[in-house]
Amino acid sequence: MTIEHARACLELEADAIRALIPRINDQFAVAMQMILKCSGRVIVTGMGKSGLIGKKIAATLASTGTPAFFLHPAEGIHGDLGMVTASDIVLAISNSGETNEVISLLPTLKRIGCSIIAMTGRGQSTLAKNADAYIDVGVEKEACPLGLAPTASTTATLAMGDALAVALLSARNFTPEEFALYHPGGSLGRKLLLTVENVMHGAGDMPVVTPDKTVKEALFTITAQGLGAVLVVETLESMLLVGLLTDGDIRRSLEKGHDFLDKPVALLMTSNPRTVTKDKLAAHALSIMEKNKPRPITLLPVVDSNFRAIGIIHLTDLLRQGVV
Known part of the structure; x- marks a missing residue:
């Protein structure tokens, strides 16, 4: 009843x-x-x-x-x-x-x-x-x-x-942006207000190497910066992004031997990696990471309108900010 x-x-x-x-x-x-x-x-x-x-x-x-x-x-x-x-x-x-x-x-x-x-x-x-x-x-x-x-x-x-x-x-x-303005303390507000620029690692702590450096040298840079990857730029003057090398790339290559460690980064890097610009929402960067094929990625290079590297954003940065 x-x-x-x-x-x-x-x-x-x-x-x-x-x-x-x-x-x-x-x-x-x-x-x-x-x-x-x-x-x-x-x-x-x-x-x-x-x-x-x-x-x-x-x-x-x-x-x-x-x-x-x-x-x-x-x-x-x-x-x-x-x-x-x-x-x-x-x-x-x-x-x-x-x-x-x-x-x-x-x-x-x-x-x-x-x-x-x-x-x-x-x-x-x-x-x-x-x-x-x-x-x-x-x-x-x-x-x-x-x-x-x-x-x-x-x-x-x-x-x-x-x-x-x-x-x-x-x-x-x-608009959703106006809604977020009135909800800055909520997770929705963070997703709609935070931009890539707010959470990225900029010039001061951005890991960078040129294509002619060895994989071993790139590995030292990856370890020192602690972001799990290094941006590969044409030259340190132009900062034009030409590739991305991750610790995952290195680990997978180690299964076949270690001779590649003394070879140039250009032979192992991922050319034309997925990127994002600093004005995009942090939630947009997360979407790119999640939808990447064939597998999700955990970081993105940040570039300007001329494809110059200006930063890098990691999944953990988004986790800390409550975007995920």
């Missing part, structure tokens, strides 16, 4: 969300245009469970290009309404549309002169009638078998808030 109640809850809440689709209507469009034209912030308010949903909606709006914050209605009527200006929009959430703390805000909000969007389940409620736009989030019944705990109604409100945020995001042509 308990399992049946759980399944019935999800089915009812899913139905409540599906019922919202026809309500993406003219009033929704009005609310959306109000926010797009708003020169201030969207201030979300709601009491109890509606307030908790409101905090999430405010956070979603703020992270997707719409400046927003949550205002607790009880705190609002005790001074925090000073945060609201005439250029702001208040998104007021109340399933009944009659929540005392929310309704108590209306006279002052009207005097301030800000616009009001109501997100409520009752179009004839006090809140809806006093709003400039009304978004219908009503549900037929709560998923709670007692019909008391806000369940389907809060789920519907949250989903409608997501729909509003996504519609605004699309209308603003909000």
Whole structure:
């Protein structure tokens, strides 16, 4: 019986969300245009469970290009309404549309002169009638078998808030880079903000040899720099990249003998290796490494527009920065 109640809850809440689709209507469009034209912030308010949903909606709006914050209605009527200006929009959430703390805000909000969007389940409620736009989030019944705990109604409100945020995001042509700007502490932010230049080993610690050097000399350079490879350049003056020699290349050759150690690097190096430029995202460098055929690689030479070697990036650098 308990399992049946759980399944019935999800089915009812899913139905409540599906019922919202026809309500993406003219009033929704009005609310959306109000926010797009708003020169201030969207201030979300709601009491109890509606307030908790409101905090999430405010956070979603703020992270997707719409400046927003949550205002607790009880705190609002005790001074925090000073945060609201005439250029702001208040998104007021109340399933009944009659929540005392929310309704108590209306006279002052009207005097301030800000616009009001109501997100409520009752179009004839006090809140809806006093709003400039009304978004219908009503549900037929709560998923709670007692019909008391806000369940389907809060789920519907949250989903409608997501729909509003996504519609605004699309209308603003909000980019992944902008999203990353607001999430610098997260892994997504690191993937979208870090460039190759931020993590590469530059001129100061870039292992380099010329093609005429012996493999033994290149091996000493590889060991000294500790990056597992050496960049092969035409000359130290031109720094034109002509190849790459890795410790893996040397190990595989050792299986056939060691005579090659005294031969020129040019005979063993990989010519025309995969490369990346410093302006590319670090995540792009990782993609090149992972998709290399016939096997993934762990490092990439960094070149400029003239194919001059200017650095090297290793998989461990990306691991340390949280890109992987």
